[in-house]
Amino acid sequence: MTVDRNHSLYRAITEAVMDEIKAHDIELVHxxxxxxxxSVSARHIHLAQAHVDILFGKDYTFQKYKDMSQPGQFACKEQVTIEGTKSQIERVRVVAPLRKETQVEVSRTDAIKLGVTAPVRHSGDIKGSAAITIIGPKGKVYLQEGCIIADxxxxxxxxxxxxxxxxxxxxxxxxxxxxxxxxxxxxxxxxxxxxxxxxxxxxxxxxxxxxxxxxxxxxxx
The missing domain is CATH 2.40.40.20 (Barwin-like endoglucanases)
Known part of the structure; x- marks a missing residue:
């Protein structure tokens, strides 16, 4: 009998709450x-084909290290060194697929260490961004712009x-x-x-x- 009374009470309370929600047009959202x-994005680099040829050699093919959260994108086994006016940072991972323009993404802490004034930008918005040097196993590339802090x-x-x-x-x-x-x-x-x-x-x-x-x-x- 107690169970039945409790069940009736719960039902009455639920109905009263639902009536109140409907009366005030309250939207229920999960x-x-x-x-x-x-996801935490560590420093990395996106490369254009022309710079791949210089840094790794012509017709070089990158090897997949692991898939990333966005479809079709993956981190490569290959890494480069980036250099600013103060210092270098080694083992900066290449991210594929290739892009039309080379872009280096660092944190504010990285930028201070390197000695570069990297602006906070959307990916792909590199006009007027910081200069950076990229060093690969086969060669070196100096970018007049291309280093950003991703928003x-x-x-x-x-x-x-x-x-x-x-x-x-x-x-x-x-x-x-x-x-x-x-x-x-x-x-x-x-x-x-x-x-x-x-x-x-x-x-x-x-x-x-x-x-x-x-x-x-x-x-x-």
Whole structure:
């Protein structure tokens, strides 16, 4: 009898709550729909074919090290050294496939160590960015521009964008829980059906917020 009374009470409470939700036109959203996976992007380089020929030799073919979060992209076994006005950083991994323009992505800490003034940019936006020297096993390339600090960004498909209620190039906030909880601002949404849902941050951001790259973070518009 007690079980029946409790069941009736729970049902009455549930119905009352649902009536209140309907009366005030409250939208129910699953908590999981607010969250995006995050990956930590260490320093790396995207190469144009002309620079591959100089650094590694003509007709060189890169060997896959591991797949990355975005479809068709992979880290290569090959690495290069990058050089600024103050110092060098060795073992900078090449990321494939090749691009039309060579681009070096570093963290702010890396830029200070190298002695370069790298701006925060979207990937591919290298006009007026920092100069850098790239040293490979076969040769050396000096770039007058091409070194950037990648902005915090979230890759997502058009379907993902509709689900989150965001648009391409919109700036959003992302909330981080944990021992170093906080809020990341100016996170760029990048929408394309070529993308898989994933947020990319550099090692400076990861260290500041205690992120290892296996977490889900809350997107806040």
């Amino acid at each position: 908590e999981s729909e607010h969250y995006v996976p995050v 915090r960004h979230i890759h997502m498909s058009e379907e993902d964008a509709k689900r989150f209620g965001v648009r391409n190039l919109q700036k959003v906030k992302v909330e981080v829980d944990g021992d170093k909880a906080g809020m990341m601002y100016n996170v760029t949404v990048r929408v394309s059906n070529r993308y898989a849902l994933d947020m990319h941050i550099d090692t400076d951001d990861a260290n500041a917020f205690g992120i290892k790259g296996q977490e889900y973070l809350k997107l806040i518009k």
